[in-house]
Amino acid sequence: MTKxxxxxxxxPAASGKSTLxxxxxxxxxxxYFDTGVLYRxxxxxxxxxxxxxxxxxxxxxLAEEAVIDVEPTDGGNGTDFRVLLNGKDITGSxxxxxxxxxxxxxxxxxxxxxxxxxxxxRIGMRGGVVMVGRDIGTVVLxxxxxxxxxxxxxxxxxRRRFEELRDQGSQISLEAIAESIQQRDKxxxxxxxxxxxxxxxxxLIESDGLDIDxxxxxxxxxxxxxxxxx
Ligand code: CDP
Numbered sequence: 001m002t003k004x005x006x007x008x009x010x011x012p013a014a015s016g017k018s019t020l021x022x023x024x025x026x027x028x029x030x031x032y033f034d035t036g037v038l039y040r041x042x043x044x045x046x047x048x049x050x051x052x053x054x055x056x057x058x059x060x061x062l063a064e065e066a067v068i069d070v071e072p073t074d075g076g077n078g079t080d081f082r083v084l085l086n087g088k089d090i091t092g093s094x095x096x097x098x099x100x101x102x103x104x105x106x107x108x109x110x111x112x113x114x115x116x117x118x119x120x121x122r123i124g125m126r127g128g129v130v131m132v133g134r135d136i137g138t139v140v141l142x143x144x145x146x147x148x149x150x151x152x153x154x155x156x157x158x159r160r161r162f163e164e165l166r167d168q169g170s171q172i173s174l175e176a177i178a179e180s181i182q183q184r185d186k187x188x189x190x191x192x193x194x195x196x197x198x199x200x201x202x203x204l205i206e207s208d209g210l211d212i213d214x215x216x217x218x219x220x221x222x223x224x225x226x227x228x229x230x
Pocket of ligand 1: 104107108
């Protein structure tokens with residue numbers, strides 16, 4: 001039987017991690033798990049509950065008490081999923097500019113990360129999973145079989161996110177998106193706990209000038225090599 005790999009994909013905001021991970025999971029018939037939604041769900045809970053995101057203790061308590069479920073909606077490999085917070089479907093509320101503006105502050109608290117790490121490891125250790133985030137290869141699943149760090153220039157990432165949001169009817173400007181992405185990257189990379197950085201044994205994919213098929217081809221070549229060596 002072919003070995004079921006644990007694949008970690010990390011990288012800065014809007015570098016195309018989710019798109020790559022979904023395509024890869026589809027191709028391999030693996031589970032796709034986007035850990036960013038957990039941090040987004042806690043952020044949403046704070047904003048909705050009137051909790052000041054600068055209050056680390058209150059936000060940590062929220063993260064510890066919140067019941068966050070990520071459920072596949074296609075009954076298959078989980079490439080389409082919905083996120084439930086205490087039983088309520090909040091999938092459509094996780095990628096708003098407001099959540100974007102607060103999520104990196106929330107994700108920097110040690111207590112929040114501790115509360116969410118357990119769930120991520122439980123899912124990751126099953127194997128046959130493509131897990132996406134900032135610290136998957138470094139902290140959550142350091143034993144992952146394959147670690148990819150997906151990067152692209154700020155300009156490229158802002159342009160992609162702009163097109164995605166515009167297609168969803170958003171009016172937000174390219175400049176505002178670039179600003180928000182840079183702000184998040186700075187907080188994510190400079191925090192003390194589990195900062196955004198490539199794992200020592202990660203493989204870098206630079207996606208400027210590559211479309212999804214190009215990025216997927218590079219990733220699939222890395223997977224094929226791993227499966228051959230396994
Ligand atoms: O999709 P995008 O790259 O814009 O963001 P995301 O993956 O949904 O992550 C949102 C935020 O959650 C990041 O900016 C981080 O602050 C935080 N995060 C994290 O700290 N660790 C993870 N493993 C995943 C996300």
